[in-house]
Amino acid sequence: MQNAVMTRSRTAPRLDESLLNNVPPFSKLDSRQIREILDLASSRRYDEGVAVFEEGHDADRFYMLLDGYIRVVRITPGGEQVIALHIPSGQLFGIARALGRTTYPATAITAAESIALSWPTRLWDQFTAHYDGFATETYKTVGTRVGEMNTRIMEMATQQVEQRIANALLRLINQTGRKVATGIEIDFPITRQDLSEMTGTTLHTVSRTLSAWEKQGLVASGRKRITVSDPHQLVLLANAAR
Amino acid sequence: MQNAVMTRSRTAPRLDESLLNNVPPFSKLDSRQIREILDLASSRRYDEGVAVFEEGHDADRFYMLLDGYIRVVRITPGGEQVIALHIPSGQLFGIARALGRTTYPATAITAAESIALSWPTRLWDQFTAHYDGFATETYKTVGTRVGEMNTRIMEMATQQVEQRIANALLRLINQTGRKVATGIEIDFPITRQDLSEMTGTTLHTVSRTLSAWEKQGLVASGRKRITVSDPHQLVLLANAAR
């Protein structure tokens, strides 16, 4: 599964400081500090569908997604996948240390071709101690993700499948949407199967639901591609009382 | 809802140091440090069914549960409750700061009569900076809870109602079980409704399921009381392939 094409920064030209300038965990730092951090980083490109790290393995590195998208997944004993989160570029991931863990709690798979920086986990304490705002911002990230998980639990406990799919789509276009002529498109390849793994249903039901919405002009979709043309209507659907 | 009976430590005798001696976030501290921490704490007793703090309110204090049980709940716009977690004694809660938040993300309700210490949130940074192990241990707590939430998402996405109820029961007896003659009893009052709010189903289905298990001798239950007599069998049920 792992792809052979990769580049370590040690052999490549120095990374540009602008990469981290506007990224929350590093935004309070001055140019010298960012230089230090970049010099310690490895940079690497990942093909689509490749695992960056896997659930249960030693958390020996933590990551910062520069470009692309990451899907955080868990596999049941029975082999079914569940998608826990999507991570857009500009965010840290694989930060087991922030949760007091020594192994990764889930698997990270690229949803599109991606580029990520990474550092050895032993630098984590150094980062939190020396770099102003790093700790605070990472805990905010954790907090946001916890909030998202919480919301999903509520949705799964109380909502109908149709509402859950609507909510999942809305979350995706909020986090990773790209404006196009006909609406907002999800900016990485996503299958019905993926959506079903995000909402705890089957690809059949997702397919049927999207077909129905397409007929109503709410969405336009094709192979691995979904465009929401009427977000407002989708919000109404998502909040519809049972 | 809030109960009138309460005691602030400031007016009561000094709290005993043994209270925090074996509690993970404080276990590495010496007697002098524990004294300092206790002198800053307020202690208070809560009746069963009382809200300690509420979702969305300013996170002005953080808490340590000395005795009793806490239910962490969220309410949907439609008014339905979902139980996110149970917190047993000896754990911190209301630690919005550890998630970079300024408001509580959920409501904490006592599941039984409880006693908790609390400190103003402005002391949080002081605690994490000065007290060895405090930060590490609290992030472990966060990590554990994130793991639990994650597991619940997986269960809700992939398992049948019966398995989810079995898993919820097993989690409860692991965290808060008390050995009795006929098995392991959940150590605080719990209704079918509560279980349904933990598993995303209805009290009817929970009632039917428990009745069936009772006939098979797996559990014994009464009003607000559940005893698991055959945990092993329950584990088999929880893991049963669809």
Added chain:
DNA sequence: GGCCCACCTTGCGCTGGCGCAACAAGAATG
């Protein structure tokens, strides 16, 4: 002791969504 209220049980009919199955339509590969 008797009333009331909160909690629990159970029967019955209905339906949302699943599982199966067969097929369609691009994309990728040689």
Added chain:
DNA sequence: CATTCTTGTTGCGCCAGCGCAAGGTGGGCC
């Protein structure tokens, strides 16, 4: 450009679990 693979669509039958409704039971309170 033929073949194969992956992804998406749709019809159909079925059933787990829900909603409704009616009734039971134990505890707390006047």
